[in-house]
Amino acid sequence: MEQSLPALIRLDHPAPAPDEARNGLIADPGFGRVFTDHMVTIRYSDDLGWHSATLGPRGPLSLDPATAVLHYAQEIFEGLKAYRLTDGSMALFRPDANARRFNQSARRLAMPELPEQLFIDSIKALIDADKAWFPPVEGGSIYIRPFMIASEVFLGVKPSSEYLFMVICSAAGNYFKSGAPAIKIWVSENYTRAAPGGTGAAKCGGNYAASLIAQQEATGQGCDQVVFLDAAEHRWVEELGGMNLFFVFDDGSILTPPADGTILQGITRDSLIQLARAEGLTVREENYAIDQWREDAQSGRLVETFACGTAAVVTPVGSVHGREDSFTIGSGGPGQLTEKLRSRLVDIQRGTAPDPYGWVDRIN
Known part of the structure; x- marks a missing residue:
């Protein structure tokens, strides 16, 4: 009963x-x-x-x-x-x-x-x-x-x-203290956030405790956040210490790593996928390699990267840094689609735009 x-x-x-x-x-x-x-x-x-x-x-x-x-x-x-x-x-x-x-x-x-x-x-x-x-x-x-x-x-x-x-x-107030128009992220080579069969898809404190030393390393390198790679091959981009990632290409399509067990199923992530598809954009949930990320950024095929989560909402990624090299995303600042999707989301959250999805739940 x-x-x-x-x-x-x-x-x-x-x-x-x-x-x-x-x-x-x-x-x-x-x-x-x-x-x-x-x-x-x-x-x-x-x-x-x-x-x-x-x-x-x-x-x-x-x-x-x-x-x-x-x-x-x-x-x-x-x-x-x-x-x-x-x-x-x-x-x-x-x-x-x-x-x-x-x-x-x-x-x-x-x-x-x-x-x-x-x-x-x-x-x-x-x-x-x-x-x-x-x-x-x-x-x-x-x-x-x-x-x-x-x-x-x-x-x-x-x-x-x-x-x-x-x-x-x-x-x-604001989540990031730097006030920069786009954040710098550090690629963790020594630490992983989650493994298949682990607790990566659960929102539990142990996941965040395990990320702290990598975040500390990122801060020591002058970066705002750390990005983790998969545990098995150390090749595929997964997520930041507390946010999901999106990649925007020159044909207007968007890619985000799949939330298939090692990545948290972010509610902001899901909302942005729905908003982007409503705009007629193609959104793919696929694996994306760190080497491909670097190559696409350097060739100009990748034009924007942004992170998202409840605390930081939507945050542009300006540059990516590692021990061997670093690369810049687009102009290094906020991209047009990033800003458009952020505004679309925030306007619904704050009631300044229609809410066709029934996402806003009034309290009083």
């Missing part, structure tokens, strides 16, 4: 941030450092299912040192944004897709699936409570981080019998 959804209990916040303090924080929030007043917590146990759903004050967690997630990394998360539309209301962008991907990750990590409606309702309730944290900056949003951790106190390699699902929010 399917479990009924637990009711979300609302707890009063004894000391929310004063207006003056909050307004000072959101005037220039950056990314991932300015957090809102509230959070959602929902617990799971094998005997009770999902229960104890609350929306209350954001605060620290108290965890036993033997809590399973601290030892075996049984953890997943999602990332999405809340936008303010032209009429002043708040909205989410394709939260149903995030809910489905969250459960795909849960299955891969042997965790319980969260009812999709509970996932969406908890996010809407939190945004409604903290909408005053929306930053008054260009491109501003409220970044939403739902996540689930194994919370059983037990030292043993097995799926946990208890879990904690939470949602926190952060006022967000």
Whole structure:
């Protein structure tokens, strides 16, 4: 018998941030450092299912040192944004897709699936409570981080019998700090992000932990991001540390590596594929070799490359660097199609253009 959804209990916040303090924080929030007043917590146990759903004050967690997630990394998360539309209301962008991907990750990590409606309702309730944290900056949003951790106190390699699902929010400005019109990326030769049969298609913390040393190497080389190659042949371009890649050719066609198990099925990626095809463009989901990327850029056949993801939206790639050589994409700046697709996507997200896909989910 399917479990009924637990009711979300609302707890009063004894000391929310004063207006003056909050307004000072959101005037220039950056990314991932300015957090809102509230959070959602929902617990799971094998005997009770999902229960104890609350929306209350954001605060620290108290965890036993033997809590399973601290030892075996049984953890997943999602990332999405809340936008303010032209009429002043708040909205989410394709939260149903995030809910489905969250459960795909849960299955891969042997965790319980969260009812999709509970996932969406908890996010809407939190945004409604903290909408005053929306930053008054260009491109501003409220970044939403739902996540689930194994919370059983037990030292043993097995799926946990208890879990904690939470949602926190952060006022967000621009993701990249450099302010450059296009980013520089570093080709990782020593590290891979994921392998066939691994967790590359799941949004789990271990994938990102494994990417940090490669990202550190990229930063040390003066680059903004790292691009990973496949684990088997170290030849095929996969994705950046946290974003999918697209390649635009001089005939107007677009190629993106296939999300076939080692690459995260990005929701921004899927949206851009649909938008490009609606423009009559050919979009191929095919493998693309690093040597071919270099050759196509140098010959002029490749005219644009861009990365995409929830946090950074659509970001032009200006140049690619490695230990042996480097190459420039097009003029080294934003390309016309990159800018067109970005504008098309952002206009739908912010309600300044029609939404024929039903992607925008209003909150209030």
